[in-house]
Amino acid sequence: MKFAQRTVKTSSAGLDAIFAASGPNVISFAGGYPDATLFPEHAMQAAFSESFAQHSGSLLQYSTTAGYLPLREKLADRMNRRDHLNLKADDILLTQGAQQGIDLTARLLLDKGDGVIVEGPTYIGGLAAFDAYEPTYYEVPIEEDGMDITKLQKALMQHQVKLIYTIPDFQNPTGTVMSVEKRQAMVQLANQYDVVILEDSPYRDLRYTGENLPTIKSFDTEGRVISLGSFSKILAPSLRLGWLTAAPELLAALTALKAAADVESSHLVAVAVDTFMNDNDLDAHIDAMKQVYQTKRDAMLNALERYMPKDVHFNHPDGGFFLWLTLPEGFDMQHFMTAELLPEYNVSLVPSHHLYASKSIENGARLNFTNVSEATIESGIKMLGQALNDALHPAQVNQI
Amino acid sequence: MKFAQRTVKTSSAGLDAIFAASGPNVISFAGGYPDATLFPEHAMQAAFSESFAQHSGSLLQYSTTAGYLPLREKLADRMNRRDHLNLKADDILLTQGAQQGIDLTARLLLDKGDGVIVEGPTYIGGLAAFDAYEPTYYEVPIEEDGMDITKLQKALMQHQVKLIYTIPDFQNPTGTVMSVEKRQAMVQLANQYDVVILEDSPYRDLRYTGENLPTIKSFDTEGRVISLGSFSKILAPSLRLGWLTAAPELLAALTALKAAADVESSHLVAVAVDTFMNDNDLDAHIDAMKQVYQTKRDAMLNALERYMPKDVHFNHPDGGFFLWLTLPEGFDMQHFMTAELLPEYNVSLVPSHHLYASKSIENGARLNFTNVSEATIESGIKMLGQALNDALHPAQVNQI
Known part of the structure; x- marks a missing residue:
C-alpha cells in the first residue's frame, strides 16, 4: 500500500x-x-431557530454549490461598501472557511512542480494545502510593509511561477500589513508575468489602529486576483463558512472543483448566517x-x-x-x-x-x-x- | 493563466x-x-437550540480535525451493532458528506496515472473527485449481484492498480447490491494485489426488502478497506456531515489531508447531530x-x-x-x-x-x-x- x-x-x-x-x-x-x-451565542441560536421556522421544506435539503444567494448578495454588498469593489452575488462562491479557498485555488492551477511564491514566513495551513499539489516554492521575505517587492520581481524574472500567495492584511504569522504601493506593484507584476494572485484576508475586518488600505483585488485589471474571506474570525470558526471571489472563468472552474471536493457547503449554516445578518448588525x-x-x-x-x-x-x-x-x-x-x-x-x-x-x-x-x-x-x-x-x-x- | x-x-x-x-x-x-x-425539522431545530444552551463557550469555537468525540463514539457503536464490527471512536474521521471521503482517499493514494478500478456505471461525483488526481481508470461492469469479479481479477492481473472504488449497497446509479461472495472475493483480491478498497455506502441503512449483507469492511483482514458513511440520506443533506473509517495509519494520513483541505468539519453541526441522536431514535x-x-x-x-x-x-x-x-x-x-x-x-x-x-x-x-x-x-x-x-x-x- x-x-x-x-x-x-x-x-x-x-x-x-x-x-x-x-x-x-x-x-x-x-x-x-x-x-x-x-x-454572539444567543443571537446565533436565535438565527438558527428562525431559519428552521422560515425555511421549512428547504433548509435541510441540498442547495447549490455556489451557495445561498441572499448571503452571497450580502457579502457582495459588504465588500463593495468596505472595499469600493463592484461585485455581484455571482462573483462569489461559499467555501469551508478560507482554508478551502486555498485548497481549491491550488487544485485549479498547480500541476506537480509548478512555481508558487509564498511569503516568508507564511500561514502554515497554506503550505499544508499547497503541499498536496507538490509545487515548487519560491519564498519571498516579508518586510515591515509586506512582501519584498524587489525580490518578488527577481523571483518572477528567474522562475516559471503560476501563483503568488499573500496575506496582505495583518498577516499570519507576522501581523504585517502590505503597503498600498506594494499592492499595486504586485498586481502590475502579476499582469507582466501572467501570474494569479491569491489574496487571503481573513483578518481584514480586524483593524485596531490606523486606516484600512485598499484590497489587492481593487487594483486587479485583468481578473487575476482570487480573494478569500471568512466568518471564522469575525463571527465563529465552527460555522466553517468562508467565501471566495474571482473573475467569472476562474470562479466557474473553482465551483466545479468544489462540487467534486464536497458537493457544496452547508445550506443550513449559510441560511442561519444570512438570518443573523438580517437580524443583527455584524459591523x-x-x-x-x-x-x-x-x-x-x-x-x-x-x-x-x-x-x-x-x-x-x-x-x-x-x-x-x-x-x-x-x-x-x-x-x-x-x-x-x-x-x-x-x-x-x-x-x-x-x-x-x-x-x-x-x-x-x-x-x-x-x-x-x-x-x-x-x-x-x-x-x-x-x-x-x-x-x-x-x-x-x-x-x-x-x-x- | x-x-x-x-x-x-x-x-x-x-x-x-x-x-x-x-x-x-x-x-x-x-x-x-x-x-x-x-x-425531522422540529427535532433538528430543538437539537440546535439545545446544543447552544448546553455547549456555551465551546460550540462556536474550533474543535479538532477528527471531530466531536461523542458523535464518533455513537457512530462506532452504531456500526458495531449494525455491522458486527469492532470500531472505536478513534477509528472514525468526520467529513463533509461522503463526497469528501472520496476526495481525501484519492488525494491519499493517487499520483497522476495511477490505476483506479471503478464500477461501470458508477457515481458521477466519484468520477469528478477522482478526476482531480488524474488517475487511469479501469472500468469493471456491474452485474445483478455487483461488480463482475472475474473481470475485476483480470484487471488486477493486467494492470497496476492502487484503488478499487465500489458502492456495494444499493449502488448509485443502478440500485444493485453486491453479494456476500463477491464482497469476500474482493477483499481477497485486494490482499493479493496490494490494493485499497474504498467502500462508499451512503444508502446502506435504506433497505426496504431482503436482508442486510455484511459490509466489505467486515471481511477486511489487512486494514485495506476505507468505508464511507453519510447523514445526507438518513437525516439531512444540508448538514454536510459524513464519516470515514480506516485502519490507523491510513486514518492518520487522511486526517492530515483533511486538515489541509478545510481544517475540520463544523463542530456546531456535529454537536447538534449528536444531540439529535441523544434525544431521538435515529433508527x-x-x-x-x-x-x-x-x-x-x-x-x-x-x-x-x-x-x-x-x-x-x-x-x-x-x-x-x-x-x-x-x-x-x-x-x-x-x-x-x-x-x-x-x-x-x-x-x-x-x-x-x-x-x-x-x-x-x-x-x-x-x-x-x-x-x-x-x-x-x-x-x-x-x-x-x-x-x-x-x-x-x-x-x-x-x-x-
Missing part, C-alpha cells in the same frame, strides 16, 4: 506537533483562536470585538516592553491575531520551546521553523493575543521574558 | 449539465435528493423513512410494469434511491432526453453516458424514486413510457 507522493509531504507538515503544545496548565500563545467569550459586533482585541494587543505590547530582553525584537501590528518575535541570529526557537519554555515554564508559542516553506529560519516566533486574558498575557509574557533571558544571557540567571 | 491539467478534466465532467435538467414544470427523476417532507426515524421510500419504489416498479415497452428492461432494487433502465443496444439515451423527453414531455432522468468512466454506454438511465410523489411517479413514468414507445416503435404511435 503506497501513498501518493503528495501525501508523504503533507503529512509531515507538522501542524499537529505545533498545536498539540497546549494542555490545561499551559499558557498558550500558540493557537490562532478567537476569544470564545465574544461569540457593530465586529466593532465590539475589536475593542477587546485592541486592549489585549496593547496588554501584550506593554508586557513585551517590560519583560523582553533588549536583544529580542517584536513588532506592533495594527490588527489581526498575531505579532512576531525576532531573536538574535542563531537562536533555535523550536529547541527553546520544546526543551525549556514548555516543560519548565508551561508557556507555548509557534516557533518560526514550520512557518517558512524553506524551513530555514529558526530565530522567530508567532504570538497570539486574542485567545488569552489580559492577566494571562501579563504572567505568560513575564515568564517568556525570564525564559528568554535565561537562554540568551545565562550569566544573569543567578542574579535574579 | 493556465489551469492545471486536472482542472481541465474535472470541469468537463458534466455534472451541471445533468442536474440543470430540472425546472418548475419538469417531472425530474434525475436528482439524487431525499424527500424533503421526511426531514425509528430511518424506519419511518423506509416505509415511505418503499411505497415510492413499489409505485415506480408498478408504473414501469404497466407503461414500459417490452424491450425496455428495469431492475428491482431492494433499497436506496435509484433503479436502472436498460434500453436496446444502439439506443442513445442522452440524445433521447435532450431532444425528446425533456422538451416534449417535460420529464428528466440521468442518461448513462456520464455515469461510465469510459463514456461508452449510451443505452441506460438512472431513475430516482425518492424525491417524487406517487402521483408524479405515475404520470411521469406514463409519459416516459409513451416517449420511449414513440422513439423505439414509431409505427405504433398513431395507434395509442
